[in-house]
Amino acid sequence: MLKDLFNKKRKYASIPSEDSKVDIPEGIMKKCDQCYKIFYRKEMQKNLNVCPNCGHHHQLNAWERIDSLFDKDTFVEWDQGMITSNPLDFPEYEGKLEKDRKKTGLNEAVVTGMGNIDGHPTALAVMDARFRMGSMGSVVGEKIARAIENARKENIPFIIFTASGGARMQEGVLSLMQMSKTSVAISRFSNAGGLMISIMTHPTTGGVSASFASLGDYNFAEPGALIGFAGRRIIEQTIREKLPEDFQTAEFLLKHGQLDQVIHRHDLKSVLSTLLKVHQKGGNPE
Structure with missing residues (x-):
């Protein structure tokens, strides 16, 4: 019973509602190659393409x-x-x-x-x-x-x-x-x-x-x-x-x-x- 309940929660949580969908323009975000955190591309550019989190030099x-x-x-x-x-x-x-x-x-x-x-x-x-x-x-x-x-x-x-x-x-x-x-x-x-x-x-x-x-x-x-x-x-x-x-x-x-x-x-x-x-x-x- 509990196992089925948790599985249902995960299933429902994985389906976004229409209201929760947000269109993000392509290229606006950048993922760090080292720590995999995601930042705004402009934020990375202002930081000379150095990751604000881990310091990785892109x-x-x-x-x-x-x-x-x-x-x-x-x-x-x-x-x-x-x-x-x-x-x-x-x-x-x-x-x-x-x-x-x-x-x-x-x-x-x-x-x-x-x-x-x-x-x-x-x-x-x-x-x-x-x-x-x-x-x-x-x-x-x-x-x-x-x-x-x-x-x-x-x-x-x-x-x-x-x-x-x-x-x-x-x-x-x-x-x-x-x-x-x-x-x-x-x-x-x-x-x-x-x-x-x-x-x-x-x-x-x-x-x-x-x-x-x-x-x-x-x-x-x-x-x-x-x-x-x-x-x-x-x-x-x-x-x-x-x-x-x-x-x-x-x-x-x-x-x-x-x-x-x-x-x-x-x-x-x-x-x-x-x-x-x-x-x-x-x-x-x-």
Whole structure:
């Protein structure tokens, strides 16, 4: 009897009345990937896509990142019109590129340019994982190399935010060549006395992690970011050992001396502004 009664209650409770139905517009809410709590999307955006409950850092797109850091109306984009071709005639590649252009409003997986951060002129490259998973093709490498060269010519610091699945397979060796191209540009920039700050966000993997992402004078990361070259499964199969649970996280890399600091997104602009002030000619952190 009691069992039947409880079952009936659950059954009736699961059927909403007509008065209780509320139409929620699609896209107005966002669920946290970590704690699964639901928030208004605008609330998350105001919090820089950091979960108000657990602090999990969700991805920012390129322009959200730029707006969160640069002084209003100071950012000027470089090489906006550069578009990837299909050098290897890879099947369906051009269609996928066009689909990502429409989805993201970007021509490629990186936005470059310069602007002011608290009044400090700064060059920037910020990768956007929405475009081909942030993969590095020939145009991505070229835009980053040009941005570094522009920073050298302008004698201003260079900041890069990485978010990438690695080299873009549809471009084969042309994609892998971008590792050396960007590394040489960074070497020239460093030899000229330039300051480079790298901030690795989730995820930074493959050829990107093995090249320009790790070559900053300061190498930072956001909390919980996945950073590494090969995947966990491949490494475990190769070494025949079980890896630690936090392996390839920003916190793991910091503990093992591969990062200078893990910085919460809310503190990032303040840290960057302080470093830019310290490194400017005659700069003083006070």
